[in-house]
Amino acid sequence: MKNFLNSFAGFLPLGILWLSPLAAGLVAVLYGALDEAAWLALFGHPQLWPGLALSMGTGTLSLIISALLAFWIVAGLYGGKLWPGTSGLMGGFLSLPHLAFAIGLGFLITPSGLLARVIGSVAAWAAPPQWVTTQDPYGFSLVTVLVLKEVPFLIWLISAHLARPEVTQMLNGHFRVSQSLGHGGASVWLRVFIPQILPRLKWPLLIVWFYGASVVDVALAIGPTQPPPLAVIIWSDLNNADPAVNARGTAGALFLTAALGCLVLLFMFLKRATLPSIWRFFTRGPSRRRTPRITSGALLLFFCAVYALVFAILCVMSIGTLWPYPDLFPSELRFSAWAQFLMSPAPLLNSLSLAVASTLAALALAVFWLETVPEKLDAVLLACGIAALALPSLLIADGQYLAFLRLGLNGTWLGVFLAHLTPVFAYVFIVLKGPYRAFDPRYRAVALGLNADNYRFWSVVKLAMMKPALAAAAAVGIGVSIAQYVPTQLIASGRLTTLPIEAVTLASGGSRPLMAVFALMLAVIPAFAFIIASRLGRKPL
Amino acid sequence: MTLLLENISLTIGDVLLVKSFTISIEAGEIVTLMGPSGCGKSSLLAYIAGDLSPPMYGNGHVTLDGVDLVYLPAEQRHVGRLFQDDLLFPHLTVGENLLFGVPRGSLSKRQHLVSEALASAQLEGFEDRDPGTLSSGQRARVALFRALMAKPKPCCWMSRSPSLTLSSGIRCGTMSLRICANAKFPHCWSPMTAKTHRRAGGFSASATRGT
Numbered sequence: 001m002k003n004f005l006n007s008f009a010g011f012l013p014l015g016i017l018w019l020s021p022l023a024a025g026l027v028a029v030l031y032g033a034l035d036e037a038a039w040l041a042l043f044g045h046p047q048l049w050p051g052l053a054l055s056m057g058t059g060t061l062s063l064i065i066s067a068l069l070a071f072w073i074v075a076g077l078y079g080g081k082l083w084p085g086t087s088g089l090m091g092g093f094l095s096l097p098h099l100a101f102a103i104g105l106g107f108l109i110t111p112s113g114l115l116a117r118v119i120g121s122v123a124a125w126a127a128p129p130q131w132v133t134t135q136d137p138y139g140f141s142l143v144t145v146l147v148l149k150e151v152p153f154l155i156w157l158i159s160a161h162l163a164r165p166e167v168t169q170m171l172n173g174h175f176r177v178s179q180s181l182g183h184g185g186a187s188v189w190l191r192v193f194i195p196q197i198l199p200r201l202k203w204p205l206l207i208v209w210f211y212g213a214s215v216v217d218v219a220l221a222i223g224p225t226q227p228p229p230l231a232v233i234i235w236s237d238l239n240n241a242d243p244a245v246n247a248r249g250t251a252g253a254l255f256l257t258a259a260l261g262c263l264v265l266l267f268m269f270l271k272r273a274t275l276p277s278i279w280r281f282f283t284r285g286p287s288r289r290r291t292p293r294i295t296s297g298a299l300l301l302f303f304c305a306v307y308a309l310v311f312a313i314l315c316v317m318s319i320g321t322l323w324p325y326p327d328l329f330p331s332e333l334r335f336s337a338w339a340q341f342l343m344s345p346a347p348l349l350n351s352l353s354l355a356v357a358s359t360l361a362a363l364a365l366a367v368f369w370l371e372t373v374p375e376k377l378d379a380v381l382l383a384c385g386i387a388a389l390a391l392p393s394l395l396i397a398d399g400q401y402l403a404f405l406r407l408g409l410n411g412t413w414l415g416v417f418l419a420h421l422t423p424v425f426a427y428v429f430i431v432l433k434g435p436y437r438a439f440d441p442r443y444r445a446v447a448l449g450l451n452a453d454n455y456r457f458w459s460v461v462k463l464a465m466m467k468p469a470l471a472a473a474a475a476v477g478i479g480v481s482i483a484q485y486v487p488t489q490l491i492a493s494g495r496l497t498t499l500p501i502e503a504v505t506l507a508s509g510g511s512r513p514l515m516a517v518f519a520l521m522l523a524v525i526p527a528f529a530f531i532i533a534s535r536l537g538r539k540p541l
Numbered sequence: 542m543t544l545l546l547e548n549i550s551l552t553i554g555d556v557l558l559v560k561s562f563t564i565s566i567e568a569g570e571i572v573t574l575m576g577p578s579g580c581g582k583s584s585l586l587a588y589i590a591g592d593l594s595p596p597m598y599g600n601g602h603v604t605l606d607g608v609d610l611v612y613l614p615a616e617q618r619h620v621g622r623l624f625q626d627d628l629l630f631p632h633l634t635v636g637e638n639l640l641f642g643v644p645r646g647s648l649s650k651r652q653h654l655v656s657e658a659l660a661s662a663q664l665e666g667f668e669d670r671d672p673g674t675l676s677s678g679q680r681a682r683v684a685l686f687r688a689l690m691a692k693p694k695p696c697c698w699m700s701r702s703p704s705l706t707l708s709s710g711i712r713c714g715t716m717s718l719r720i721c722a723n724a725k726f727p728h729c730w731s732p733m734t735a736k737t738h739r740r741a742g743g744f745s746a747s748a749t750r751g752t
Contacts, residue, residue: 174630176592177628180620180622181642183642185616282633285645286691
C-alpha cells in the first residue's frame with residue numbers, strides 16, 4: 001500500500017503538469033477531427049497532394065542521407081585519432097538550433113549570398129546569378145539544412161552508444177574476430193556493427209524522420225513556397241482568423257500524422273520484403289573493403305567548415321548594416337541591431353524565463369518520478385515521451401491550443417510554459433533516466449551505515465554524484481525550450497513573443513542585421529547552457 | 542607450410558615485454574606458449590594476427606611460406622583466431638555465424654559446408670537457432686567451427702587452463718597461446734599432450750604434432 005501511495009505521489013505532479021496537457025491536446029485534436037466540413041475542405045485544397053509529397057520527400061530524403069553520412073563518418077573515424085574529439089565537436093554543433101543554422105546558411109547560398117560573391121569576384125559577375133538555391137521548388141535547400149543539422153545529432157547519438165564500456169568491449173571483440181575471418185573494416189561495419197547499432201537508434205531515427213517531414217520554422221525560412229510543404233500549409237491554416245480554416249488546419253495536422261504512420265507501415269513492409277536479400281548480403285562471404293578514413297575525415301572537415309562559416313556569417317551579418325552585392329565584407333559596421341535588440345528585451349526575457357522555468361520543472365518532475373516510482377513503470381513514461389517527441393509538434397500544439405482555449409490559458413505565460421514542458425520533459429527524462437537508474441543502491445546502505453539520514457544521503461551523496469547527468473539534462477532542456485516555435489506561436493496567440501518567433505518573422509523579409517542577432521541569440525543561450533553543464537560535470541581537480 | 546616468427550619484440554611504453562622471440566612452426570605442428578599473466582602472450586597473438594593496438598608496439602617478422610605478414614592488413618593474413626569469449630554475432634543465427642567467414646562462392650556449396658560443420662560439432666538442427674539460446678559449450682564449438690570454416694592458414698587461440706607452476710617457481714598465468722600451422726577443418730581440434738618443452742623469449746613453449 002505504501003509503495004502504491006509512493007508511486008501515486010510520483011505520478012501526481014507529472015500527471016497534472018505534463019501528462020494532462022499532452023493528453024488534453026491529443027483528445028482536443030481528435031475531437032476537432034469530427035468536423036466533416038474541415039475534411040472536405042482539406043481534400044479540396046489544391047496544394048494538399050503536392051505539399052504532402054514535398055513533406056514526405058524532404059523528411060525521408062533527409063533521414064536517409066543523414067543516416068548514411070553519419071554512419072560513413074563514424075565508420076571512418078571510429079578508433080582513429082580524430083574520434084575522441086568528434087563527439088564533443090558534434091555536441092557543440094547541436095547547440096546551434098535548426099532555425100539559426102538555416103538563416104546563416106541561407107545567406108551563404110542565396111544567389112546574392114557570400115558563396116556567389118566569392119565566385120563572382122573571381123568570375124567578374126556584374127549581377128547575382130539567376131540560380132534558385134533557397135526556397136527551390138523541390139525542397140533541396142530544406143533537405144540540405146536538415147541533413148547538415150541531423151548528421152551531428154546522429155553522430156552524437158552513435159558515439160554515446162559506442163562509448164558505453166560493454167558496447168566498446170563487445171564491438172572490439174567482434175571487430176577482431178571479423179578481421180580474422182577475412183572481413184575488412186567496411187565489411188565489419190556493414191555486416192556486424194550497423195545491424196547491431198541500428199535497432200538501438202530506431203526511436204531517434206523516427207524522431208528525426210517525423211521532424212523533417214513536419215518542420216515549420218526551417219521550412220518557412222528556407223523551404224519551397226509554391227507549393228510549400230504540407231506542414232507550412234497547415235501552419236498557415238492554423239494561424240488564419242477564420243475558424244473554418246483553423247478546423248481545416250486541425251484536420252491537416254491529423255492527416256499529416258496519419259500519412260507519417262502509413263509511411264512507417266510502408267517502411268516496415270519494405271523491410272520485411274527485403275530482409276532475405278539483406279541477410280544474404282550479411283553472409284555472402286568476406287569482403288576486404290576497408291573503412292573510408294580519408295572521405296570521413298574530409299566530411300568531418302566539411303561539417304566543421306560549414307558550421308564555422310555559418311557562425312561567422314551570423315556574427316558579421318549582425319553588425320553589417322550596409323552589405324550590398326558584390327561586396328565580400330560589409331561597407332558599414334554598426335552595433336545598431338544589437339542596441340535595438342537590447343532596447344526591446346521582451347523576446348529574450350520571455351525565452352529565458354520559459355526555458356529556465358520549463359527546465360527546472362522538468363528536472364523536478366523527472367527526479368520526483370525516478371525517486372518514487374519503480375523502474376518497471378519507466379517504459380510507460382518513456383513511450384509517452386517518445387510519442388510527445390515523434391508526433392508532429394503541429395498536432396500536439398494545435399490540440400493544446402484547442403484545449404487551452406477552454407481553460408483560458410491561451411495568450412498566457414502559464415499556457416506557453418505548459419506547452420514547452422511537453423517536449424522539454426520528454427528530453428530531460430530520456431537523458432536522465434539511464435544515469436539515474438544506474439546509480440548503485442549500495443551507496444545508500446554505505447551512507448546510512450555512516451550515520452547519515454536519508455536527506456543527508458540524498459543531498460550530499462546522490463545529488464552530488466548525479467550532478468553531471470542533471471547538468472546535461474538541464475542543458476538539453478534549455479536548448480529544446482529556446483528553439484520551440486510552433487507551440488509558442490500558437491499558444492501565445494501574439495501576446496507573448498520569443499526569440500524564434502521574432503527570428504522567423506524577420507526571416508520572411510525584415511532587417512538582416514536584426515535577424516542575425518536573433519539567430520545568434522538562439523545559438524548562444526543553448527551553447528552557454530552546454531558549457532556550464534560541461535563545467536559542472538567535470539570532476540574537481 | 543611454415544610459420545616463422547623471427548626476432549619479435551613487443552613493448553608497452555618503455556617496458557620491453559617480449560625480446561627477440563624466434564620460433565618456427567611446421568605444418569601440422571601445434572605449439573603451446575605458456576607464461577605468467579601479463580608476459581605478452583595475447584599481445585604476441587595480436588601481433589601475428591595484425592591488430593596490436595597502442596600503447597602496445599611490436600617489431601619483427603611473421604613469415605608464412607616466405608610471405609611477410611607484417612605488412613598485410615589483418616583481414617588479408619588468413620590467421621584464424623579463437624578468443625577467450627566465443628564472440629558469436631548476436632544478430633545472426635548459428636548457421637549465419639558459420640557462413641560469415643566462408644569464402645564467396647555458390648550458396649549451395651557454402652550451405653553444405655555449414656551442414657557438415659554442424660554435424661561435426663554435434664549440433665545438427667541448430668542452423669536457425671539464436672546463439673543466445675545455446676549453452677556455453679555449444680557456443681564455443683560454433684566459434685571454433687566458424688574460425689575453421691574461414692580456411693585459416695595458421696590458427697591461434699587462447700585457452701584457459703588451470704594455474705600452473707613452472708619449474709622456476711614462477712606462478713604461471715591461466716592462459717596459454719597455441720599456434721597450429723596448417724589448421725585443417727575439422728581435424729585441428731583434438732586433445733594434445735606436450736611432447737617437448739623449451740624456453741624461448743620469456744615464454745615456456747611446448748610442441749606436438751597434430752593429427
